[in-house]
Amino acid sequence: QVQLVESGGGLVQAGGSLRLSCAASGRTFSRYVMAWFRQAPGKEREFVASASWSDSSTNYADSVKGRFTISRDNPQNTVYLQMNSLKPEDTAAYYCAARFLKSSPYSNDYNYWGQGTQVTVSS
Numbered sequence: 001q002v003q004l005v006e007s008g009g010g011l012v013q014a015g016g017s018l019r020l021s022c023a024a025s026g027r028t029f030s031r032y033v034m035a036w037f038r039q040a041p042g043k044e045r046e047f048v049a050s051a052s053w054s055d056s057s058t059n060y061a062d063s064v065k066g067r068f069t070i071s072r073d074n075p076q077n078t079v080y081l082q083m084n085s086l087k088p089e090d091t092a093a094y095y096c097a098a099r100f101l102k103s104s105p106y107s108n109d110y111n112y113w114g115q116g117t118q119v120t121v122s123s
Helices: none
Strands: 003-007 010-013 018-025 032-039 046-051 058-060 068-073 078-083 092-100 117-122
Touching: 003 092, 018 032, 018 092, 018 117, 032 068, 032 078, 046 068, 046 078, 058 068
Parallel strands: 010 117
Antiparallel strands: 003 018, 018 078, 032 046, 032 092, 046 058, 068 078, 092 117
């Protein structure tokens, strides 16, 4: 059974930092693309960042470029999202997701999802 478990969310002031973690289990994820999405209340789930199995290819939403960094530790089946210079508009539930081989910014393309972790940025 594939499981993705996020952690690291919390409350932070604007300008602060948080690091989210996603621990994957149930299979070897070295050939999977790992991604982060987020969803604010009343809004659609949106793509944040993704990292290919080799970690040589990463993709970011324009809204987080230069502030967020995605990385992965394949032997540990863990993906991270380092979030710096946080803004109130970054407030959302953040979800880890996985799909085989190819990156995609569309949530429907991902097969596996975590339960989400809440990030709240106060102004």
